Amino acid sequence: STIKEKYLSAPGPFISLEFFPPKTQPGKQNLMARMGRMTALNPLFLTITWGAGGTTARKTLELAALAQRELNIPVCMHLTCTNTDKEVIDQALREARDADIRNILALRGDPPVGEEWDKTANSSDFQHAVDLVRYIKREYKDDFCVGVAAYPEGHCEGEADGVDHNPLRDLPFLKEKVDAGADFVITQLFYDVEKFLDFEKMFRDQVSATLPLFPGLMPINSYLLFNRASKLSHASIPQSILDRFPPEYRADDNKVRAIGVDVLLEIVDTIYARTNGRVKGFHFYTLNLEKAVAQIVANSRCLSKILEEDKDEELVDGIEEIA
């Protein structure tokens, strides 16, 4: 089924999970086993990333198809469109459709690390994500439920050239994607909950009062990765959060993860409470790891309901196993 259909019928709160395709065959098997264990968390849907510039196209399609076939949870395949031929896009969409994948996250994409695009010379059919949304809706009609990306702190484009990025600047373009038929929105990761709450208000006022909006959350698995991921995605880390990681703990991944779980579950519970349930789904960038997400679900005030409501003993045992 589609994310839109499942969202409408799910009271929430619930989670969704992002994975990336591993490079090797054993890596893929490990990940499938892990994704299978994580079904104990009752995710509404799973998403599989698309490597920059289509570098993982084959692996993404294979993993997405396998997960769709074996896990009984709707899969959403990411797809980027700039600097990509229409044939590549069509091939990916047709293969996804043949594999019963009903959801696509329509993205623009970035140039591969270390490369620059000559934007003025871009002859691609797709300049912005909205072009892909329009294309899918026009050519594939109801075959796909389409999601798009949003940036609670603003998209970082042009920052190096002194452009002051803020969410208001991107809002008209997000609205354009929604007007083109986007069915749901997932945000870039963030740690400043107030910034997300401001963004959610803007989104509700200026883009859509009802469209599903999923905050994107990255669990903290190591201090180094936490800082690197935040820098890469231009997410600011409030000083009050940094202060919770004393220097003597920073090299100890277990301690860092435990503090990180507290940070994340506070973010989740604050958002759920302060949006009065308008935000009822939380999207986790898992980095293909399971422990932190399971601990967040088990300990968050709102998300632990997922497990209480699910009286299925096997699921409850399942989550204890992972956490």
Ligand code: FAD
């Ligand atoms: P767009 O919506 O096209 O926006 C890009 C920029 O262009 C923004 O600054 C926007 O303000 C501006 N803009 C948009 N429309 C117009 C217009 N008409 N005129 C002028 N300016 C405009 N990347 C990957 O390679 N693979 C992935 O799997 C992947 N998954 C992601 C998942 C999520 C949830 C998120 C948030 C990002 C993901 N990305 C992924 C990264 C994404 O490709 C980059 O952030 C990219 O820079 C922007 O993509 P977009 O779809 O938001 O682009």
